[in-house]
Amino acid sequence: MFKLLADYIKQAGEIDEHTLAFILSKFKLIKTRRNQILLDYHEVCKNHYFVNKGCIRVFTINKTGLETTRFFAFEGGFGTALPSLIDQQPAFEYLQTIEKSELLTITRTDFYSLVDQIPQFAKVYRHILELGFITAQKRIYGFQGFDAIEKVKWINNQYPKFLSRISNKMAASYLGLSPSTLSRIKHKL
Amino acid sequence: MFKLLADYIKQAGEIDEHTLAFILSKFKLIKTRRNQILLDYHEVCKNHYFVNKGCIRVFTINKTGLETTRFFAFEGGFGTALPSLIDQQPAFEYLQTIEKSELLTITRTDFYSLVDQIPQFAKVYRHILELGFITAQKRIYGFQGFDAIEKVKWINNQYPKFLSRISNKMAASYLGLSPSTLSRIKHKL
């Protein structure tokens, strides 16, 4: 049950079994349904989630009702409303499992206690942040100056299973396209 | 000369004068010209820069010759090609001072030594990453589903001096607009 998470932690640096077990003891398994909301728009985020199975989507809805997907966390990755978790302001975004999922969750308090007390876990957090930053950068990089076809090729390249795993609507809202445009392009490719 | 940087470090947490002085001793002042390139496209990034005066622009040019600006670092902020600095791969982006600038620079080696040896500096790095991540997120957030006018209002809101300080061309390449469109919108507002 903790294998994926243990691997994730180990990859950030050497760690003894005892410390690892202590870290893991702070995580709790939760099972969620398809389309279950983990965090509502106006809530302050209090948990970090590691995806053991399934997928977390981070998305928002603006005043005109347009839905925008910011991020997907798949098996073996962390997902949360990080800005809200960091500064404890309302999230202004939703967290949702878009498939039946198994998540390992840790409270914000426990998470930052581990960061402050256990140097190896500080490294893990550093790794999460570095990866998050690079991912966000790549996305800006990947999107600016790309037309619709290039965006779709880009996502196929970054994560080949993306379009078959994610619904047309959510994929479109991630890529910044209308569902109809994405549908037409998939047909064309 | 080190005042801004010292303030930046102090804001991440309590620090004694001696440790602070040790950290500062690793930074070196460099003065740069307008439009001076600090890092070339295929180079691996070896330095982190703190902007004391002036402005660093991070940008890239794709195969069709289109220039895209990823980030501006102004006075009191850090700027570098962070993905390249982290993983020591070629940057595929440029660093440039777009105004006559004064930068406090530290080598990658010294930077990560400080991160590993001095807990307070690890906090500074954590802060840089958290801020970078949130900034990148806000930008994706701010841009998706926005039309040209909304983007311009957004940037005026985020950083009111932006359009007067940054050239039309660079501002357009940051906002993902053509220079003509940005020019027309500025006229309209």
Next chain:
DNA sequence: TTAAAACGTTGCCCTAAGTCAACGTTTTCA
């Protein structure tokens, strides 16, 4: 289990924003 709601795809039309070009202004650098 089934009625209702949501989704995917496609056609038609429209509009926001890009391209290109012209021209005056500003910046560069030899």
Next chain:
DNA sequence: TGAAAACGTTGACTTAGGGCAACGTTTTAA
């Protein structure tokens, strides 16, 4: 300091992709 290059602005034209609607399919939930 002055010629050349780059930039900003504006007009005329073009086009990528969004909006809307229709309709069949899939999903939801009572």
